[in-house]
Amino acid sequence: MAPNDSVETNGGIRGNTAGRRKAARYIVPVAVAGVAAATIGLVPALASTGDPDLPKITAQQLIEKIAASDTQQLSGTVKISTDLGIPSLGGLAGSFAPGDTGSAEGDSTADPQTKMTELATGTHTLRVAADGPDKQRVSILENAAEYSLIHNGDQVWAYDSKTNQAYHATEDRSGKKSGHSTPVPEDVPTTPKALAEQVLKAAGPTTSVTVDGTAQVAGRDAYKLLIKPRQSGSTIGSVTVAVDAKNGVPLKFTLLPSSGGKAAVDAGFTKVDFAKPAASSFTFTPPKGAEVTEADDAKAQQETDGAAGLGMFPGAEGLGSGDQGSKDTKVIGEGWNAIAEIRTPGGTGLPTKESGDVPAEAQQFLDSLGDKVSGKFGSGTVFKTRLVNALMTDDGKVYVGAVTPDALVKAADNAA
The missing domain is CATH 2.50.20.10 (Lipoprotein localisation LolA/LolB/LppX)
Structure with missing residues (x-):
C-alpha cells in the first residue's frame, strides 16, 4: 500500500x-x-x-x-x-x-x-x-x-x-x-x-x-x-x-x-x-x-484505551480475560453454527456519537455495516461482514458467530 x-x-x-x-x-x-x-x-x-x-x-x-x-x-x-x-x-x-x-x-x-x-x-x-x-x-x-x-x-x-x-x-x-x-x-x-x-x-x-x-x-x-x-x-x-x-x-x-x-x-x-x-x-x-x-x-x-479485540463493545474491558469473561460469555449451539453470547457489564447497548462515547468516523463505519432488527429479545443492530456477523441488542447483549443474521436473531429470541 x-x-x-x-x-x-x-x-x-x-x-x-x-x-x-x-x-x-x-x-x-x-x-x-x-x-x-x-x-x-x-x-x-x-x-x-x-x-x-x-x-x-x-x-x-x-x-x-x-x-x-x-x-x-x-x-x-x-x-x-x-x-x-x-x-x-x-x-x-x-x-x-x-x-x-x-x-x-x-x-x-x-x-x-x-x-x-x-x-x-x-x-x-x-x-x-x-x-x-x-x-x-x-x-x-x-x-x-x-x-x-x-x-x-x-x-x-x-x-x-x-x-x-x-x-x-x-x-x-x-x-x-x-x-x-x-x-x-x-x-x-x-x-x-x-x-x-x-x-x-x-x-x-x-x-x-x-x-x-x-x-x-x-x-x-x-x-x-x-x-x-x-x-x-x-x-x-x-x-x-x-x-x-x-x-x-x-x-x-x-x-x-x-x-x-x-x-x-x-x-x-x-x-x-x-x-x-x-x-x-x-x-x-x-x-x-x-x-x-x-x-x-x-x-x-493500552489499559487506558480499553481491551483490544473487544474494545468496540461498551464496558467490555473485562471480557475475554479471567473470571469476568467466563461469567459473561456463553456458547449457543455447536460446530460451525456456534454463537457466542456476550453480556456487557451494566447491560448497556451500543455507544453513540451523541453520548460522546464513540468518534463520529467510527459511528459512520458502524452505521454502514449495521441493520436494525427486532424480535422477542427487543431491538438491536446486526453488523455484517462476509464471514462474521454480530447482533448487538439495545439491552447490552452481543451475539456473534460465523452464521447468518437470521441465525443470530433466532438465538437472541430463544434466549429471551
Missing part, C-alpha cells in the same frame, strides 16, 4: 490524525474478529503449476500427517489476501493501513498488537523464518519500507522502518512477556500452518473432511484437504488446505464464504525452503536514532 502522504505540521492536523487513530480502535476489533473467525478456515488462491500424480491417501491419513509433522525450520515468502467485506472510509481506513505513519500520542507504530491487525484487510507479502519454538521472524514488506517482528529466546523486538520506531519486550521463564502474552497476536495467524491447526481443532461430527486431489504450491507437491460444514446456516462455504506431500507442512490455506464470490482470505507460500535459516535472521539491534518503546509502557497506554 502507498504511504500516507499527509504530514503532521500543526496541532489541528495532529488532532485529526489522533482522532482517526482513536476511531480505528473501534474498527480494528471487527477486522480481527473476521480473521479469528476465518481461522475456522482461511484461503489462498495462489497459482499452481499442475496437479502432481501422488499415491492415494485418505483424509484421516492426511490429518495424521499434518499432526505428525515435526518440521521446525523453514524460511520463505507468504502472500495473504483478505476480503471480509468491511468497507473502507477514506481517511478512516488509513488509520490502520500499512502506509499510515500518524499515531496518537503514546502509540508506537511498531507495537505488534496494532501492526499485525493490518493483515485483516487487503493484500500483504510476508517474509517468514523459523528455527524451533524460540526463534521466529515475520516481516511485512511495504513500499520502500518493512515491518519486522523478531522472537529470539526471551527477547522480542519489532521495528517499523518507515517511522524508525522499535518495540521491545522480554519474556520471563513462564513464557509471559512484559506488556503482551505472545510475540504475535494469536488472533492473526501469519502462516498456513497456524491457520490449518486452528481449523482442524474445529473439525468434528458437524464437519465433512475429504481429500480433493493434488496441487503444486511453491514448487512443492501437495495433497488438498477439503473441509466443509455439514450444517446449514454457516457463512463458511469450504476450506481447502494444501499439505506438503513429503513433510506434512500446510503450504496453502483457503476459505470460501457460503455466499459465493472470491475467497475471503488467501494465505499461502509463494517460496519456501526447509533448510535451517541463518542465525542472523533472528538478531536485531535498533538503528541509530530509533525511538524504542518498552512493552510495559505500551501496556499502560
Whole structure:
C-alpha cells in the first residue's frame, strides 16, 4: 500500500490524525474478529503449476500427517489476501493501513498488537523464518519500507522502518512477556500452518473432511484437504488446505464464504525452503536514532484505551480475560453454527456519537455495516461482514458467530 502522504505540521492536523487513530480502535476489533473467525478456515488462491500424480491417501491419513509433522525450520515468502467485506472510509481506513505513519500520542507504530491487525484487510507479502519454538521472524514488506517482528529466546523486538520506531519486550521463564502474552497476536495467524491447526481443532461430527486431489504450491507437491460444514446456516462455504506431500507442512490455506464470490482470505507460500535459516535472521539491534518503546509502557497506554479485540463493545474491558469473561460469555449451539453470547457489564447497548462515547468516523463505519432488527429479545443492530456477523441488542447483549443474521436473531429470541 502507498504511504500516507499527509504530514503532521500543526496541532489541528495532529488532532485529526489522533482522532482517526482513536476511531480505528473501534474498527480494528471487527477486522480481527473476521480473521479469528476465518481461522475456522482461511484461503489462498495462489497459482499452481499442475496437479502432481501422488499415491492415494485418505483424509484421516492426511490429518495424521499434518499432526505428525515435526518440521521446525523453514524460511520463505507468504502472500495473504483478505476480503471480509468491511468497507473502507477514506481517511478512516488509513488509520490502520500499512502506509499510515500518524499515531496518537503514546502509540508506537511498531507495537505488534496494532501492526499485525493490518493483515485483516487487503493484500500483504510476508517474509517468514523459523528455527524451533524460540526463534521466529515475520516481516511485512511495504513500499520502500518493512515491518519486522523478531522472537529470539526471551527477547522480542519489532521495528517499523518507515517511522524508525522499535518495540521491545522480554519474556520471563513462564513464557509471559512484559506488556503482551505472545510475540504475535494469536488472533492473526501469519502462516498456513497456524491457520490449518486452528481449523482442524474445529473439525468434528458437524464437519465433512475429504481429500480433493493434488496441487503444486511453491514448487512443492501437495495433497488438498477439503473441509466443509455439514450444517446449514454457516457463512463458511469450504476450506481447502494444501499439505506438503513429503513433510506434512500446510503450504496453502483457503476459505470460501457460503455466499459465493472470491475467497475471503488467501494465505499461502509463494517460496519456501526447509533448510535451517541463518542465525542472523533472528538478531536485531535498533538503528541509530530509533525511538524504542518498552512493552510495559505500551501496556499502560493500552489499559487506558480499553481491551483490544473487544474494545468496540461498551464496558467490555473485562471480557475475554479471567473470571469476568467466563461469567459473561456463553456458547449457543455447536460446530460451525456456534454463537457466542456476550453480556456487557451494566447491560448497556451500543455507544453513540451523541453520548460522546464513540468518534463520529467510527459511528459512520458502524452505521454502514449495521441493520436494525427486532424480535422477542427487543431491538438491536446486526453488523455484517462476509464471514462474521454480530447482533448487538439495545439491552447490552452481543451475539456473534460465523452464521447468518437470521441465525443470530433466532438465538437472541430463544434466549429471551
